[in-house]
Amino acid sequence: MARKAKAEKKNVAVIGLGRFGEAVALRLNDLGHEVVCIDESLDIVQHLADALPHVVQADSTDAEALRALGVNEVDYAVVAIGASLEGSVLSVLALQELGIAEIWAKASTRQHGLILERLGVSKVVYPEADMGKALAEQLCGA
Template sequence: MALFAVIGLGSFGATVATQLIELKHEVIGIDLNKKYVENISDQLTHAVIADATDEHVLDELDVKRCEAVVVAIGEDIEASILCVLHLKNMGVKKIWVKAKSKAHHMILTHLNVDKIIHPEEDMGVRVAQSLSYPMVSRYMALEDDHYIVKVEIHADHHGMPLRKLMNHVPEIKTLLLKRGSRIDDNPAPDMLLQEGDILVIEGLLEPLRRLSKYFKRL
């Protein structure tokens, strides 16, 4: 269990905060908007109506104890930047920031924050990926155009040997197969797939695209 702070409890910030709670972490939520704080206060470890652009407030809340601080301030770019500067001055270990615009992103880059988040853009990418590759339920981007992809097996593939499916894309590595509650981290090539099986595979984008086309033809 770790302690996190989320500054800005609008739609994005509230989602981050509640998801961290579901993952069994402790979360301090901070927002100047009383309504936002009241809407989520009973779900967080600690929720505070406060101005996060005031360094004294951040110091009193002792946010430097946190494993990471997420700055999810929405429309007010100046407030976001001022908050980040205070966090940097306080020596906060890790700072993730929601960026509102390209200019905001550029300034945050110069401030050397640990991660810049574009929620709408990221969600747009995920929606486009899901529309383009319907067999993909979740994915994680790695470096050098590599992806780890979670694929759900549907009725069209029921009874098909794993080898027959993966022979279309020999460059892709099968990391594991999940069937119900059982996880096989070294599935046999002759294993017959069942509807509802989950495959976790890894590879470059181009072979994954070829696999996607094969799924679409079935």
């Protein structure tokens, strides 16, 4: 029987460490990927310092701050900022300024998602809606 090929190790930046961003970062780390995690809150950074090897407090809307953290070298970036439309959009722009081609971003509303799409993010995710649909399909065997 053929063995499943092991996934290639990726370098990923996760920006915004609320419930969604934290879950993404922890799972990527568990899967063996190199993850740099960024949040503006020192409390959140300190809370996750033991669980994640590269977690820092920084302004994710500042391209030079991201460059100093090596974010310009990542394969993927996940913008998990949902509470601040401005922070989300400006973080995407900063990542684009660094030349990050593969950006996935969380949207909290349909309008937020449309803005992210028009900015050219690779994938817009709606965590609550996506999980709700998946759960409904699991319940009904769809």
